[in-house]
Amino acid sequence: MAYDYSDLIETSKTWATHAHSAGWLDEELADKLLTLDNRLPNALFSKDSRPLIVAFFGGSGVGKSTLINRLAGKPIAKAGIERPTSREVTLFYHQSLSLQHLPDHLPLSQINTAQHDEEAQKNIIWIDMPDIDSSTQANKQLVLQWLPHIDVLIYVVSPERYRDQKSWQLLLAEGARHGWLFILNQWDNGLPEQFDDFKVQLHKAGFFDPVIFKTVCTDNAQPDEFKQFEITITSLATQHIIEQLEQREQQVRKTELKTHLQFISNSLAQCPSEQLVLEEWTKHWQQSSKQLTQGLRWPCQQVANYYTNHASDLIQHAAHPIIAIWDTWAQSRFLDVLDEFFIDLQQRHLPSKPFKARVAQISDKTTKLMQHKIELAARHALVNPGNSWQRYFLKTMHICEIFLPLAAMMWVGSQVFIAFYQSNQSNMHYLGVDFAIHSALLIALTWLPPFFIIKKMQPSIKSSLLKGLDKGINQGMYSVDKQISEAIQMVYQEYNESMMTLKELIEHCEDTSAEQRVTIEKNSPLTRMLLN
Ligand SMILES: Nc1nc2c(ncn2[C@@H]2O[C@H](COP(=O)(O)OP(=O)(O)OP(=O)(O)O)[C@@H](O)[C@H]2O)c(=O)[nH]1
Numbered sequence: 001m002a003y004d005y006s007d008l009i010e011t012s013k014t015w016a017t018h019a020h021s022a023g024w025l026d027e028e029l030a031d032k033l034l035t036l037d038n039r040l041p042n043a044l045f046s047k048d049s050r051p052l053i054v055a056f057f058g059g060s061g062v063g064k065s066t067l068i069n070r071l072a073g074k075p076i077a078k079a080g081i082e083r084p085t086s087r088e089v090t091l092f093y094h095q096s097l098s099l100q101h102l103p104d105h106l107p108l109s110q111i112n113t114a115q116h117d118e119e120a121q122k123n124i125i126w127i128d129m130p131d132i133d134s135s136t137q138a139n140k141q142l143v144l145q146w147l148p149h150i151d152v153l154i155y156v157v158s159p160e161r162y163r164d165q166k167s168w169q170l171l172l173a174e175g176a177r178h179g180w181l182f183i184l185n186q187w188d189n190g191l192p193e194q195f196d197d198f199k200v201q202l203h204k205a206g207f208f209d210p211v212i213f214k215t216v217c218t219d220n221a222q223p224d225e226f227k228q229f230e231i232t233i234t235s236l237a238t239q240h241i242i243e244q245l246e247q248r249e250q251q252v253r254k255t256e257l258k259t260h261l262q263f264i265s266n267s268l269a270q271c272p273s274e275q276l277v278l279e280e281w282t283k284h285w286q287q288s289s290k291q292l293t294q295g296l297r298w299p300c301q302q303v304a305n306y307y308t309n310h311a312s313d314l315i316q317h318a319a320h321p322i323i324a325i326w327d328t329w330a331q332s333r334f335l336d337v338l339d340e341f342f343i344d345l346q347q348r349h350l351p352s353k354p355f356k357a358r359v360a361q362i363s364d365k366t367t368k369l370m371q372h373k374i375e376l377a378a379r380h381a382l383v384n385p386g387n388s389w390q391r392y393f394l395k396t397m398h399i400c401e402i403f404l405p406l407a408a409m410m411w412v413g414s415q416v417f418i419a420f421y422q423s424n425q426s427n428m429h430y431l432g433v434d435f436a437i438h439s440a441l442l443i444a445l446t447w448l449p450p451f452f453i454i455k456k457m458q459p460s461i462k463s464s465l466l467k468g469l470d471k472g473i474n475q476g477m478y479s480v481d482k483q484i485s486e487a488i489q490m491v492y493q494e495y496n497e498s499m500m501t502l503k504e505l506i507e508h509c510e511d512t513s514a515e516q517r518v519t520i521e522k523n524s525p526l527t528r529m530l531l532n
C-alpha cells in the first residue's frame, strides 16, 4: 500500500522524536524532520472537490495587489507607493465557497477577504500575498505559512526588479511543488530585452517554455495580456488539473522527505559496528580491571588483618557487613573508565547518549553488586577454607590421626594376647618392659605425624579470607563486564530496529500507487507550468 505524504511525515516525525530522545539523532538532524511541513492545499477544505488556489507572489512594489484589484474590478487589497504596502493576505473568491476550515496556523487577523459572484471563476481562490523580499520579516513569515496551501503561484516581477534575489531563491526552493505562471507587470516601463532576459533566467531555472504575461495596470489603459492570463487561470480550474497538481506536489514532497531520510540514514550508518564497540569496551575494561584489582589489594589486606584478630566479629557483622572493599576510589575509577569509553565512542562518530543511558543504570548499582559478590565469596571461603586438594588431604590426615593409632593399639593388644597364651603353654617369660616402651612409642608415632601435619596445614582465617575476597572481586568484575557488554548489545538492537524503520520509511517514500502517480498529458497547460 502506498502511503500518503501526510502519513509519511507523521511517521517520520514520530521516528525522529523517538530517535532524538534515545540519543541517536542530534537536534539539528531531528529538527530537519520535525519542521517539515505536512500541509497540502487540500488542508483548507474538508471535502474532496475543491477550488484551485492561485496566489500572487513576488517582491514589494511589483504590482501584486494592483493585479488582484484589477481582477476584482474594485480596490479589495491595499496598493500603493509605501514599501511594503501589503501586510496581510487578501482572499478573493466566489460567494458560494466556504472557508470555515482554515487551519489554526494561518493567522486569521492577517486575512482580508472579498467575494464575487462571477460564475466563470467559481472554482478559483485568488490570493494576494505580501512581498517576500522586504525588510518586514513578518511578511516573509506570512508568505511561508501560506505557501503549502497554494496550487499555482503567479510570480509577478517588474522590468526593473525581475532579477530579485530573495524571490528567485524561493522559486528555486519551492519550484517543483507548485505550478508557476509569470507576470511581467509594469510593462509600460519594460523593454523587449528585459523580457528575453527574464525568459532566459527562467529557462536556466528549469522552465522549458515558461508562460509569461506582460501586463500594464495603469489608468491609461494600454493593450496587454491580462485577459489571456485570466483565461489561462480559468482553464486550469478543473478537478482533473487540481488533482494532478496535488499529486505532483505530494510526489515532490515525498522525494524531498526521502532525501532528508536518506541523509539521516547515511549519517547514522557511519556508526562503527557492534563488534568493534564490544572489542573497544573489552580493551578498556581489561586495562582498568588490572589497575582496580591492584588498587583493591590494600583494602583486602586491611579487612583480612582485621578479621584475623576479630574472628568473632564475622558472626556479629553478618547483619552489618564492614567488608567495604569496593570503596569510593574504586567506584570513581570505574566511572572514569566509562567516561574514557564514551569519549572513545564519540571520536568514532558514535552518539554516546544511548550508551550512557543504559550504562548509567548499571554504574548506579555497581557498588552494591561488587559488595554482594565479594561478601558472598568471602563467606564461602571461610566455610570451605583452602583449595579442594588441601581439604581432601586434611580429611585423609584426620582419618589417619584416628585410625593409625587405633591400628597400632590393636596390634599391641594382639601381641599381648599371643604372648600371654604362649607363656602359659611353654612357661616362657611374659612380655617385658622393652615391649611396653616400644608399643607406647609405636602408638605415639602413628598418632603424632597426622596430628602435626593437620596442625601445620590448616589454612589460616587470613589466607582463606584473602582468597575469598580475591575471588569475589574477580567474580564481581566479570559480572560488571558482562552487564556492560549486554547493555551495548541492547543499544545496538535498538539502533538496528531504528535503522530498519528508517529504511522502511525511505522505501515508502519511493512507493507510489497507480492512483497517486502523476501523468501529465503532452497538450496539458500544466506542461509549461511545471519545473523540470
Ligand atoms: N507604471 C506602472 N505602475 C504600476 C503598475 N502596476 C502597479 N503599479 C504601481 O506600483 C505600485 C505598487 O503596487 P502594489 O500593487 O502595491 O505592489 P505590491 O506588489 O502589492 O507591493 P507590496 O504590497 O508592497 O508587496 C503602485 O503605486 C501601483 O500603482 C503598472 O503596470 N505600471
Ligand SMILES: [Mg+2]
Residues within 6 Å of the ligand: 064, 065, 066, 077, 078, 079, 085, 086, 128, 129, 130, 131
Ligand atoms: Mg501588495
